Amino acid sequence: MPRLWFINKNQDELVQLQRDRFYFNWREGPNRSQYSTYDEIYRKFSQHWTLYREFLAEMGIGLAIRECELTYVNHISHEAGWTAMSDIDKVMGRMTWQSSKDGFLPAPRSVNWQALFDLPADKGRLSIKLQPAFRGEKKEQILLFELSAKGIGSDRSDKGVDDWFETAHEWIVKGFEELTDRDVQRSVWGKER
Template identity: 30%
Template sequence: MTASLHYEAPPLIEVVYDLEFQPLDAFRAPHFGLFWSRLVESFPRCEQAPPLGDFQIIAGIPLPRVWLLGEPFLIQMQNNRFILNWRKDPDFADYPRYPKVKDKFRELYANFSDFLSEYNLGVPVPTACELRYVNQIDQGSGWNSLGDLSKVFRHICWNADSESILANPLAIAWTGHFQLPGDMGKVVINIKHGNKADDTSVLILELVAQGPVGDDVWGWFDVARDSLNRSFRDVTADEIQENVWRRK
């Protein structure tokens, strides 16, 4: 695999590990609470949300997706999915790097699997995985207007013409799909423009690896991480990597 590049000030704001498995037919709503009781000291807050993707309906009611929050981490669970989010928080240290977050996900998933075994709820059979990196590139950090896209993204530019009514776009959205090595799935790159609460502009660069998976879940995540690292390197411009994110 390619050696990992290191950035002293990366624009990364969120990482998501998502493991999908065959539905657990015996899993019921009270089991969410029983599992939470094992983690409540580290994840003291609980919320619920609509389920993601395909989901199972029990007695005419879909089971929810449950959130367990313990900053800077968030666990998301439903009866066919286990997800861990790391989210940047100024009150906590910066991104602890891939091995530590992967180990955290692996530890929590093992705890979940042990819980399922203890209550005879079945063994999860993995079907698909996703690894997602979300980057926020603030206005003034290597770019000032959408006419500066080529300063951020090496393959995307806007040839501004001061005489044209299309001199600078007001917003942008771009998506590209690429193959993961070994037919292991795909990489999706999303670039979009938005505004923060203080009305300053940001560019959001989302890198997503998705694919079917068999027994080697952790090997898949390693390949996905390597591919997303290379994708970030290849889609962003050298100047911003070196001068703003301080590539090493």
């Protein structure tokens, strides 16, 4: 099967099918859709996933879940308080560049950061990446902050998959909160607590 995309009218939801993959994506569409919550997105994913499994069952095609994935991609613009790569600590409190008077290296022109964490109960891993990128036709410089959980654990039942996504969501949210500056969380992303 070739890769197939099904995009909704607002162009902010995408179902992608491949021979061995089923993806449901929410993205900022051209109409600048309001940010959807995890619960809203997961409900829609579950609806599409159920329809797809029912279709496979009708066709007599088996299904074996090998891995699940939940990914958040965050575009961090200059409005978050950074202007150069040496300012990353203003947004990402735990990531800093400290030049010294005696140091040889100047502030970096670019930074790529990646870390990998194990999820509990052998449920997989959480990958966190930060790198510079450019957005839109105007090529606005941004930081691309991606948190991606992959895995499944031993329980591949419907409940096991739901539990896996809950664990993945918790780790992504708490990882985001731990790595980003709290003042920026409030002022840029509207975090209340």
